[in-house]
Amino acid sequence: GDVIRFLMVFVITTMAFAFSMTCLFQKSQDPDEIADMDVPGTSVIGLIYIAVGEVNTFDIIANSRNMYLTFGVHVVYCILQTILMLNLLIAMMAKTFNLSMDDTHRTWIFPF
DSSP states (O other), rough: HHHHHHHHHHHHHHHHHHHHHHHHHTOOOOOSSSSTTSHHHHHHHHHHHHHHHHHHHHHHHHTSSSHHHHHHHHHHHHIIIIIIHHHHHHHHHHHHHHHHHHHHHHHHHHHO
């Protein structure tokens, strides 16, 4: 249950940021240097790589239509995915752990 909810939030935020990155890379200065980030599917895959630790994206950002706005969106996405999503996952798991710990007496004393 917790992992499904976490993945739903992860997918929704990744899709939202992928759409914004796709819009920022439309009509870029050098279309050959943006690694197809103006295509929605490639933006989603690129953001998933960023979420798992890819850090070599500054050359791509430099060739976007508005480098500073793209860099800002990139930084916000990195902060959101690494810090807030990890905290969300920990909070949901702690809630599940507390609910299961409240039920331990019945589980261990009366197994049948």
